[in-house]
Structures are given as structure tokens and as C-alpha cells.
Amino acid sequence: MNFNEEQVISEISSIFSPLNQKNPRVIVGIGDDAAVVATDKHSVITTDMAIEDVHFNREWSTAYEIGSKITVANLADVYAMGADPQYLVVALTLTGNEEMQWIKDMARGIADTASASDSAVVGGDISRGEKIMISMTAVGSSRLNITRSGARVGDSIYLSALPGWSRAGYEILSKKIPQSSVHTRALAQFKSPELNPTLMRSFKSAHAMCDVSDSLLVQANQMSKASAVALRIDSRKIERAEGFADLAAVAHSLDVDVWDLIAGGGEDHVLLATGINLPGIHIGDVCEGSGVEFLDMKKAPESWRHFN
Amino acid sequence: MNFNEEQVISEISSIFSPLNQKNPRVIVGIGDDAAVVATDKHSVITTDMAIEDVHFNREWSTAYEIGSKITVANLADVYAMGADPQYLVVALTLTGNEEMQWIKDMARGIADTASASDSAVVGGDISRGEKIMISMTAVGSSRLNITRSGARVGDSIYLSALPGWSRAGYEILSKKIPQSSVHTRALAQFKSPELNPTLMRSFKSAHAMCDVSDSLLVQANQMSKASAVALRIDSRKIERAEGFADLAAVAHSLDVDVWDLIAGGGEDHVLLATGINLPGIHIGDVCEGSGVEFLDMKKAPESWRHFN
Numbered sequence: 001m002n003f004n005e006e007q008v009i010s011e012i013s014s015i016f017s018p019l020n021q022k023n024p025r026v027i028v029g030i031g032d033d034a035a036v037v038a039t040d041k042h043s044v045i046t047t048d049m050a051i052e053d054v055h056f057n058r059e060w061s062t063a064y065e066i067g068s069k070i071t072v073a074n075l076a077d078v079y080a081m082g083a084d085p086q087y088l089v090v091a092l093t094l095t096g097n098e099e100m101q102w103i104k105d106m107a108r109g110i111a112d113t114a115s116a117s118d119s120a121v122v123g124g125d126i127s128r129g130e131k132i133m134i135s136m137t138a139v140g141s142s143r144l145n146i147t148r149s150g151a152r153v154g155d156s157i158y159l160s161a162l163p164g165w166s167r168a169g170y171e172i173l174s175k176k177i178p179q180s181s182v183h184t185r186a187l188a189q190f191k192s193p194e195l196n197p198t199l200m201r202s203f204k205s206a207h208a209m210c211d212v213s214d215s216l217l218v219q220a221n222q223m224s225k226a227s228a229v230a231l232r233i234d235s236r237k238i239e240r241a242e243g244f245a246d247l248a249a250v251a252h253s254l255d256v257d258v259w260d261l262i263a264g265g266g267e268d269h270v271l272l273a274t275g276i277n278l279p280g281i282h283i284g285d286v287c288e289g290s291g292v293e294f295l296d297m298k299k300a301p302e303s304w305r306h307f308n
Numbered sequence: 309m310n311f312n313e314e315q316v317i318s319e320i321s322s323i324f325s326p327l328n329q330k331n332p333r334v335i336v337g338i339g340d341d342a343a344v345v346a347t348d349k350h351s352v353i354t355t356d357m358a359i360e361d362v363h364f365n366r367e368w369s370t371a372y373e374i375g376s377k378i379t380v381a382n383l384a385d386v387y388a389m390g391a392d393p394q395y396l397v398v399a400l401t402l403t404g405n406e407e408m409q410w411i412k413d414m415a416r417g418i419a420d421t422a423s424a425s426d427s428a429v430v431g432g433d434i435s436r437g438e439k440i441m442i443s444m445t446a447v448g449s450s451r452l453n454i455t456r457s458g459a460r461v462g463d464s465i466y467l468s469a470l471p472g473w474s475r476a477g478y479e480i481l482s483k484k485i486p487q488s489s490v491h492t493r494a495l496a497q498f499k500s501p502e503l504n505p506t507l508m509r510s511f512k513s514a515h516a517m518c519d520v521s522d523s524l525l526v527q528a529n530q531m532s533k534a535s536a537v538a539l540r541i542d543s544r545k546i547e548r549a550e551g552f553a554d555l556a557a558v559a560h561s562l563d564v565d566v567w568d569l570i571a572g573g574g575e576d577h578v579l580l581a582t583g584i585n586l587p588g589i590h591i592g593d594v595c596e597g598s599g600v601e602f603l604d605m606k607k608a609p610e611s612w613r614h615f616n
Contacts, residue, residue: 027350028455033388033518034354034446036453039347042335045447046342047397048433055435080341089355091399091443125356125443127363135399135433135443138342139353145336145344210341 008094008103008126015107016121023120025086035122037087040141046077049135058132060173063102065192067109067134072195073213074138075117076269079200080211082146085119087139093129106134109192117197144204146273148219151208151227155274155286160199162241162281163212164258165189167265168250177254185243186250193269199279206273215266220292223272230289231274235296238262241281263294316402316411316434323415324429331428333394343430345395348449354385357443366440368481371410373500375417375442380503381521382446383425384577387508388519390454393427395447401437414442417500425505452512454581456527459516459535463582463594468507470549470589471520472566473497475573476558485562493551494558501577507587514581523574528600531580538597539582543604546570549589571602 013030020029028036050056050070061069071088078085090110094103114121119138169190172183179187188194203209208227212219224231238244244258251258274286284295321338328337336344358364358378369377379396386393398418402411422429427446477498480491487495496502511517516535520527532539546552552566559566582594592603 028389028453032455033385034352034391034448036350036352036389036391036450038349039351041346042344043347043351043447044342044344045395045397045445046431047399047443047445049399049401049435049443051401051435051437054437077341081336081344083342083344087353089353089445091355091357091445093357093359093441123354127357127359129359129362129441130438133401133437133441133443135355135357135441137353137355137397137399137445139351139447140342142344147336147340 005126007100011100011104012107012124015104015111019111019115019120020122026120026122029122030124035087037122042142042145044078044081044083044140044142045137046074047135047137048073048077049133052132061191063105064109067106068113068192070134070136071110071113072193072269074136075113075119075195076200076211076213078138078140080209080271081142082144082204082206082209083140083142084201085117085138085140088114088119088121089137090121090124091135092124092126093131093133094126095130095132096128098132113195117195146206146209147226148208148210148223149226151223151229151274151286153229153286153288155207156276156278156282157231157233157284157286158273158278158280159283160203160271160280162238162243162247162262163216163268163270164247164261164265166193166267167261168247168254171254171256175254182246182249182253185246189268193267195269200271202279203271203273206275206278209271209273212270212272213267215264216272217263217292219272224290224292228290230287231284231292232287233284233292233294235259235294237283238281313434315408319408319412320415320432323412323419327419327423327428328430334428334430337430338432343395345430350450350453352386352389352391352448352450353445354382355443355445356381356385357441360440369499371413372417375414376421376500378442378444379418379421380501380577382444383421383427383503384508384519384521386446386448388517388579389450390452390512390514390517391448391450392509393425393446393448396422396427396429397445398429398432399443400432400434401439401441402434403438403440404436406440421503425503454514454517455534456516456518456531457534459531459537459582459594461537461594461596463515464584464586464590465539465541465592465594466581466586466588467591468511468579468588470546470551470555470570471524471576471578472555472569472573474501474575475569476555476562479562479564483562490554490557490561493554497576501575503577508579510587511579511581514583514586517579517581520578520580521575523572524580525571525600527580532598532600536598538595539592539600540595541592541600541602543567543602545591546589
């Protein structure tokens with residue numbers, strides 16, 4: 001063991017606490033039985049965890065990337081409700097074989113990503129385990145409650161960005177594909193998915209919204225069912241999206257169908273929304289009926305979603 | 309594998325969701341990107357996890373007890389701030405070898421314990437891992453913010469109950485002591501520590517408070533330091549507490565000093581509080597100075613606290 005619990009808590013606290021001290025809404029920060037924070041009338045709460053060798057791998061990703069990625073997953077779920085993230089707590093399992101610098105880098109990845117979304121880590125728990133595990137809970141301020149059930153006939157359907165990059169990055173790494181410049185964006189999105197707070201907040205007039213972390217196909221079906229409408233997605237509109245040609249080139253290098261990446265991949269933390277005149281990529285329309293229809297697609301995309 | 313992720317989520321949701329549906333403050337419950345709940349001006353947030361073979365053991369405890377115990381740990385941290393628990397989220401790692409009945413029993417242990425404190429599980433995450441892990445976050449309504457730093461010279465010091473039982477239970481199980489009726493209470497408190505919401509809420513006029521889950525000795529020292537006062541604890545007062553003679557008999561059967569259990573044990577989720585005319589056991593007084601003094605104790609108690 002390179003450290004004891006008190007040292008780890010002290011090092012991590014010194015990374016998270018400055019964000020609390022600058023934040024007048026954090027009344028009691030790290031170090032007591034619980035944090036005390038100012039909350040609004042309605043709050044959102046969500047939790048998402050990342051486990052070594054299931055969701056991440058220390059050979060593939062840096063500590064900073066691992067910390068950032070799980071933070072993005074939690075923040076995206078808050079934005080997907082039309083809410084604004086405010087507070088995070090982190091339960092962390094360490095094996096005892098990590099270097100202190102690795103732990104500090106991971107905490108820095110969490111802190112920087114939280115800070116970019118005006119959020120602060122206000123508490124945590126630390127334990128020993130056989131694998132590294134980061135379990136995070138995000139609390140945010142909600143005024144809107146944009147659920148999956150608000151899609152209306154006549155709405156347009158939007159994505160905040162083209163999905164598929166994260167799955168492509170996973171394929172490159174897991175199949176040990178020789179890496180070239182065509183793979184850069186996919187690898188970056190897998191290791192540390194981008195989260196643009198300004199873009200995420202620009203969807204607050206959506207009627208229905210969710211993130212597509214479980215794949216576009218799975219989550220469009222969930223939205224269709226929850227809203228009792230049909231979602232008609234036009235593949236040609238997606239083909240015109242920024243990055244499509246590049247993603248198609250990556251898919252070609254991997255010998256997979258680009259639509260399997262776009263519709264069947266996951267972990268992109270892209271928003272799927274319906275409404276009128278939303279930003280992002282207009283990909284189709286909400287119609288009467290049920291289910292999800294992909295127009296002009298040669299074969300049905302597969303979903304890779306499984307128990308992880 | 310005995311089940312898939314969807315089945316587990318469906319079974320667990322059917323245990324947690326009725327508590328949400330009865331609760332008008334849960335606006336969006338389990339099943340969307342995040343829960344939406346009504347919050348007050350100030351909220352407390354705390355997180356605490358339990359890992360198989362570190363914090364619990366499937367041979368020693370039932371699934372119901374394991375679920376209940378981690379819930380008690382989280383709720384106690386909320387009560388220790390003078391706050392009222394309201395909402396829980398649960399991140400759960402399963403190995404895939406569990407029987408569905410085991411998982412349902414664990415969820416029932418969580419749900420029943422939450423319900424007894426007027427709290428509801430509003431969301432979660434589920435993943436596969438090599439060990440069972442339950443990471444929980446509790447959110448509660450705070451009007452008081454009773455921290456560790458409010459102890460004043462002249463305050464009396466109180467415990468909500470006699471601590472040491474949980475550690476005694478752990479010793480019985482880990483040392484494979486032949487069990488007799490003298491061990492019943494210790495085993496019960498280790499497997500599923502008691503939480504009396506009415507008692508926990510009766511400490512709201514405390515000046516300083518924390519729970520003693522890291523041991524009385526460790527947490528009294530933290531309170532002394534945070535409040536810049538001395539805590540003078542009278543061993544004779546503790547000897548008059550309900551259960552002391554029984555705990556001393558357990559200690560004798562284990563060949564350990566009863567004060568090592570009381571002052572050095574942990575995981576009891578008993579409140580340590582200072583103030584005037586509080587309920588519970590009056591164990592001493594707050595004085596000028598620093599540190600924790602145990603009056604009339606033959607040897608200094610040891611703390612078992614380590615990295616878990």
C-alpha cells in the first residue's frame with residue numbers, strides 16, 4: 001500500500017474543497033457527516049458508476065480521463081432532464097496499489113469537469129476493493145422536468161451531436177486496430193466524452209428529452225413508448241451531420257456498419273430531444289403511431305447494449 | 309447468469325416504486341434519466357457504500373440485513389446533521405451469480421428501512437462486477453446544520469445509545485466464537501444495526517453532533533478539534549447505561565476489553581451530541597481545553613479503525 005485512507009481523503013479534499021469554498025450555496029462542505037447545500041424548489045437526482053475492466057481500463061485511459069468520463073455521464077443525465085447540475089458526491093473504491101498521483105489525477109478530472117458545469121463535489125466515501133470503482137451521484141436544480149414522455153405529433157426530432165464515436169473508440173481499442181489519424185476523434189470520445197454545457201443547456205425548450213448513453217435505438221424506442229408516438233428518423237438527415245463522413249471512414253477501417261455505431265452504440269452522452277426549432281441536428285419527425293422507424297436505411301442497426 | 313439487467317431493474321423497481329407513487333414530493337421517479345423531487349431551501353447530501361467481503365459477507369448476513377445496514381449508515385449521517393432524510397439513490401454491482409430472490413430481499417431491506425424514515429429510493433444504477441457493492445446516496449431536508457464544530461463549554465455530552473455492539477458482533481463472527489444467547493444482541497446489531505427515527509430526530513436541539521460510525525474515540529476527537537474544546541467523558545456514567553453489563557459479558561466471552569468495544573469499535577450509527585437536556589445517555593461535559601479525556605478508565609481504548 002502506498003498510502004492510508006487519511007492521506008487519500010486529505011489529498012482528494014484539497015482538490016475538491018476550493019470549489020466548495022468559492023460557492024456560496026455550499027454551506028457545509030467536505031468533512032462532516034453530510035454536506036449542506038442550498039437547493040431550489042425542485043431538484044433532480046441521478047447516479048451512475050464506472051468499474052475498472054467493465055467501464056474503463058487503466059491501460060486505455062488516463063486517470064484524468066476516467067474521472068472526467070464518469071462525471072460527464074452523471075452531468076449529462078441532469079442536463080437530459082432540462083436541469084442544471086449543482087452538486088456531486090463520489091464513492092470511490094481503491095485497490096491500494098494505485099500511486100497517489102494517479103488518484104489525484106482522477107480527482108482532478110472529476111473536479112475540472114464538474115467545474116465546467118458550475119458544479120462542486122461536496123462529499124464522498126472511500127473504501128478498499130479488488131477493482132477501482134467510482135460511483136457518483138449528481139444533484140441539480142430543476143424547473144422544467146423534461147421527461148421521455150413529452151413528445152408530441154408534429155415535433156421535430158433532434159440530436160445534440162452525432163453519436164457513435166464512443167463505440168467506435170471502444171472497437172478500436174478492444175480489437176487492437178492499428179491506430180491512425182482517422183481514429184483520433186473516436187478514441188478521444190471513448191476515453192473522455194465531450195460535454196458542452198452551453199449546448200446541453202440550449203435544449204430547455206424541448207418537449208421530450210433523454211441522453212442516448214444506452215444507444216439511440218434503445219432510447220428512441222423508450223421515448224416512443226413513453227410518449228405513445230412514432231419517431232420517424234431520416235437516415236439522410238443524419239448523413240448530412242457534421243462528422244458523418246469521418247465516422248463512416250472509421251467504421252470502414254473497423255469493418256463495421258456506420259449505422260451500427262450511430263444507432264446501436266452507446267456512452268456518447270448526446271441528447272435526443274423533440275420539439276420545435278431546437279439546436280443540434282434535425283434527424284426526423286414525431287408522427288402518430290408507435291415505434292421507431294429509420295427511413296432509407298439498408299439494414300436494421302444492431303444494439304450492443306448488454307449488462308454493463 | 310440467472311437473469312439479465314432488464315429483469316433485475318424491473319424487479320427492483322417494483323419494490324421501490326410504490327414508495328414513490330405514494331409520495332407527492334416525488335415528481336418523476338425511477339425510469340427516466342434522473343428523478344425529480346421537491347426539495348427545501350437547504351438539503352444535506354451524503355454517500356456511503358458497502359462492499360462484499362469488506363463491509364459484509366453473504367455467509368454472515370442475509371440479503372435483507374445487508375440492504376438494511378447500508379441504508380441505516382446513510383440515514384444516520386443525515387440525522388447526524390439534524391436533518392430529515394427524504395430521498396435515496398442506489399448504485400448496485402452484482403456478480404451475476406445471485407439468485408433473483410436474494411436481490412429482491414436486499415432491495416426489500418433497503419425499501420423497508422428507507423420507508424421507516426419516511427424516505428424513498430428514487431433512482432439507481434446497476435452494473436456487473438466481481439463483488440457485490442452497494443453505493444448509496446441520501447438527500448435530506450436541513451433546517452439546522454448541526455455540525456461537529458458547535459460544542460460549547462458548559463454543554464453536556466450525550467450518546468443516543470451505548471455503542472460497541474456492532475464491533476462485538478464482528479468479533480464473534482470473525483473469530484468464530486461459539487454463539488450463545490449472550491451474543492444475540494451483538495450479532496443483531498452487527499448484521500442489521502438498529503435505527504430509531506424518533507430517537508434520531510429527538511436530538512435537533514444539539515449544539516454539535518455526529519454519528520460514531522468511525523468509533524466514539526475517533527469522532528469525539530474530531531468534535532473536540534472542530535469545536536476547539538475538551539470533551540471530558542466519564543466512564544462511570546457509561547457504566548450506568550442500558551446494556552452495559554450485557555456488553556461487558558460479551559466482551560468477557562471474547563476476551564476483549566469492553567472499553568475497546570465502546571470507545572474503539574465502530575459502525576454503530578449512534579449519535580454523539582453536545583447540548584443541554586438532550587435525550588439519550590449523558591456521558592460527560594464539554595470543558596475548556598482540547599482533546600478527549602476518559603475519566604476513570606484503567607487503560608486507553610484502542611481504535612480498530614482502518615482502511616475500510
